[in-house]
Amino acid sequence: MIIQTFHDLTVELLAVLEDRTIAERDDKIERVTQLIDQRDELLSQIKPPFTGEEQQLGRAIMLLNQQVDYLLKLQKQEIQRDIQEINKKKRSSNKYTNPYESLSVDGVFYDKRN
Template structure:
């Protein structure tokens, strides 16, 4: 039954996303990508008409999927914050290694004499 397999993959995806180990983030992202690809393959196979049991599984899966979406958004925000922090450190490091590369606006004045 494709809906049951889809629900199981969604539950597994949720479990992977709930893991809090940042040291293994690359592995986690790889596993999440793999599970999403598997779910996409199953999703195309799910076709009506649905039995009562399949409808219940579908509702439960929708609830799980909302949690997955929320955790994916949080993961994306965390990655974006890390990228911004790395870029900020790069800019700061570049200013220290070559301070004359970009002109500074410090010490500028305008002569207002007419």
């Protein structure tokens, strides 16, 4: 049953997103991407008419998808924050290594009498 498999993948995706024990973010992102790709393949195979059980699973999937969407948005915000911090550190590091880089030369007096 395709809808049951889709439901199971959604539950697994939710568990991966909620899991705080995964140390490497890259591993977590890779696993999430795999699950989303698998769900995408199954989604194209789901066609009506649906039985009563399939309709119930569909409703449950809709609720799970809301949680998945919320957790994916949180993950995205966390990544964006980290990128901003890295860019901020790069800028301050550049200012430390070359403190005169951003100085302007406007208003310099040039004496022509030589």
